[in-house]
Each structure stands twice: as C-alpha cells, then as structure tokens.
Amino acid sequence: MKSTDLDIIIIGAGPIGIACALECKKQNLNYQVIEKGALTNSLFNYPLNMTFFSTSEKLEIDNIPFISNNPKPNRNEALEYYRRVATSNQLNINLYEKVVSIKKHNDDFQVVSDQQHYKANKVIIATGFYDIPNYLNVPGEDLPKVFHYYKEAHPFTLQNIAVVGASNSAVDAALEIYRKSGNVTMIVRKEAIGERVKYWVRPDILNRIEESSITAYFNSEIKEIKLNEIIIETPEGEKILPNDYVIALTGYRPNFKFLADAGIEFSKDEKHIPNYNSETMESNVKGLYLAGVICGGMETHKWFIENSRIHAKIIANHIKNNLNK
Structure with a gap:
C-alpha cells in the first residue's frame, strides 16, 4: 500500500x-x-x-x-x-x-x-x-424475505407485505406498494402515524388506513417472522398474519x-x-x-x-x- x-x-x-x-x-x-x-x-x-x-x-x-x-x-x-x-x-x-x-x-x-x-x-x-439499520431483533429477521431498505414497489405487487414503522420512509413505502396492488399491513410500535411525516403525505396515509385500504396495527410489534406468516403482538393479543415480505423501516x-x-x-x-x-x-x-x-x-x-x-x-x-x- x-x-x-x-x-x-x-x-x-x-x-x-x-x-x-x-x-x-x-x-x-x-x-x-x-x-x-x-x-x-x-x-x-x-x-x-x-x-x-x-x-x-x-x-x-x-x-x-x-x-x-x-x-x-x-x-x-x-x-x-x-x-x-x-x-x-x-x-x-x-x-x-x-x-x-x-x-x-x-x-x-x-x-x-x-x-x-x-x-x-x-x-x-x-x-x-x-x-446501520435499527434491527427488530426477533426470530426470523435473517430470512431473505426481510428488508431494512426500500427501493421501489413493483416487486411487491400482489404480495402480502408488512411495513414496520410509521416514519416518512415507512409511510412512503406503504402508500407506493398499496398503489402497485400490494396487500399492505403496517405494524406500528407507537399509537399513531409519526407527527414528522411529510405534511402533504400524512393525510393520504391516514385516509387509506381509515378506509381499510391499508391495515394498521398500532401499539403493536412483530414477535416472530416465519416463511409464510408473521406473529405480531397487539393490544388485543397475539395475531398470526399471512406474509410474503417484511419491510422493516425502523430507522x-x-x-x-x-x-x-x-x-x-x-x-x-x-x-x-x-x-x-x-x-x-x-x-x-x-x-x-x-x-x-x-x-x-x-x-x-x-x-x-x-x-x-x-x-x-x-x-x-x-x-x-x-x-x-
């Protein structure tokens, strides 16, 4: 050298x-x-x-x-x-x-x-x-179906997608994938979509959630990621959801x-x-x-x-x- x-x-x-x-x-x-x-x-x-x-x-x-x-x-x-x-x-x-x-x-x-x-x-x-992503530290996070970065929506068309997080990146991903015909579920640790989400985007995600175009679980966390499903903990108890990909945009x-x-x-x-x-x-x-x-x-x-x-x-x-x- x-x-x-x-x-x-x-x-x-x-x-x-x-x-x-x-x-x-x-x-x-x-x-x-x-x-x-x-x-x-x-x-x-x-x-x-x-x-x-x-x-x-x-x-x-x-x-x-x-x-x-x-x-x-x-x-x-x-x-x-x-x-x-x-x-x-x-x-x-x-x-x-x-x-x-x-x-x-x-x-x-x-x-x-x-x-x-x-x-x-x-x-x-x-x-x-x-x-360096903030990892979820849950079983199954090392599966190839889990992503900590998001590039574009097309690969997730007609798939069951879990978007983890409620920041700008998570909201953008959820909306884009929904509009490319992905079945989107948001898993949000806090009680609401983040206040720092871009002001022209926040009403969009809130409306999509309200009309059930996008499902959102608040005060919830992923407990385990499996090949074809995820296990989440919600205020109503544990739920098992069908899942093809997890996009964990947790910062x-x-x-x-x-x-x-x-x-x-x-x-x-x-x-x-x-x-x-x-x-x-x-x-x-x-x-x-x-x-x-x-x-x-x-x-x-x-x-x-x-x-x-x-x-x-x-x-x-x-x-x-x-x-x-």
Whole structure:
C-alpha cells in the first residue's frame, strides 16, 4: 500500500462531505475525500421516487443554485445536483474506498483504508447514519424475505407485505406498494402515524388506513417472522398474519463503533450524542471534527442537510487557523 500525506482527510462524500471539500479547496488546504460507496451513497440508496421534505434552496451548498422542477426536489434531481457540484469543482474524491481505522499519532492522524495509508494533520468525519439499520431483533429477521431498505414497489405487487414503522420512509413505502396492488399491513410500535411525516403525505396515509385500504396495527410489534406468516403482538393479543415480505423501516444509526475506535466519546444516555464543540465542530479528539447528521447520535431527526451545511465553513475556518497545531 502506498502512503499519502495531507492536511485533511474527509471521510464521507455525502452532501456535507462535499460541502467540507469545497470549503477546504477555497482555503487552499490539501485535502482528500474518501467514500466507501458511490458519490452521495445514502441518497443513491434512497427509494427511487423519494421526494425531499426540504425545498431545493435549502439543500444548496456553497451558494451553488439547485434548480428543480418542483419546489421540493426528488432523489434523481439531488443526485444530479451534488454530482455536478463535485465534478464541476474538480473535488478530490476517492469512491469505493473504505476507511478501516483512524489513529492519532503524535500531532497527526494515521488513516488506513482498504486501499492505502494516509497521514493527515486533521480529519473530518461526515459519514451520516444510513448504513446501520435499527434491527427488530426477533426470530426470523435473517430470512431473505426481510428488508431494512426500500427501493421501489413493483416487486411487491400482489404480495402480502408488512411495513414496520410509521416514519416518512415507512409511510412512503406503504402508500407506493398499496398503489402497485400490494396487500399492505403496517405494524406500528407507537399509537399513531409519526407527527414528522411529510405534511402533504400524512393525510393520504391516514385516509387509506381509515378506509381499510391499508391495515394498521398500532401499539403493536412483530414477535416472530416465519416463511409464510408473521406473529405480531397487539393490544388485543397475539395475531398470526399471512406474509410474503417484511419491510422493516425502523430507522438507522451512526456507526458508533467506528467513531469510538477513533477515540470519540459519547453522552451516557440513550441519545448517545458524540462529544464535540458546537462552536468549532472539533470532537474530544484534538484535530478530529464531526460534520452533518452524525452529530446528533441517536437523535437522527436533529440534523439534516439544510441545517448542517454550516458545519463545513465552521470546520474549514477553524482548521485554517489551527493547521499543524
């Protein structure tokens, strides 16, 4: 493996990683972005027909205009926007390269990927939280019929589908599959559809449930998944439902082990918020910065593209003033 010396390593080529790269380039810092998947890998893995909650101008980075057909852009428009930002600015991005370790050594960091070694004075982690699902931890969850990500509705036509969850992703999946002639049952741990569901979608799912086009079990959980059925616990007792596929959209979490192995500390409560200075975005490890949604720990609804874009400028300015310190 070859070794490369840099001012900054940026881990993650999502929108916030790209924003950090733009700011580093403006500051004439020697940087490299490393991404284990495709460019904006999380957005790439979103459902094909996904529409953002935010309007296009709130998803812009570095004041580069984001023009979309409608006020709220869709997945494909976002992929095109961030691709054009990255390519037109000739950002230094390595794709399909996975960082396996970050170690502080004296005043620098040794960053090892599955392809090469790097030495950098500073490191920015902007890896998001979409890689690790919140598992149900029930028997049968490892069956091939169980999915923790949803792409499109067509494969589920004329099938008995259990959608687990009541967030935006679960509601979108339930409605799309219903409209592609799937028999949809929602299994919801709480007492109602989530309040954060997109305001133009929430009435739709409530109406479909009310008219029994989609069946919903609230205050309920899956106890076991079998080849052709599921067992759920409801307020009325245990029920056995015919089932072909389970789509468990119960949220995702940051890779806490990766962060902890780099030396980052966390709050001791269930929120598991990483330790960082909100004025500089520097973590408890000097020279190691956090950007984007990972700053919220398990509070994955706290940070979005629109309110964490500012992290890039904050970090780049602090690094410029503290390089080699």
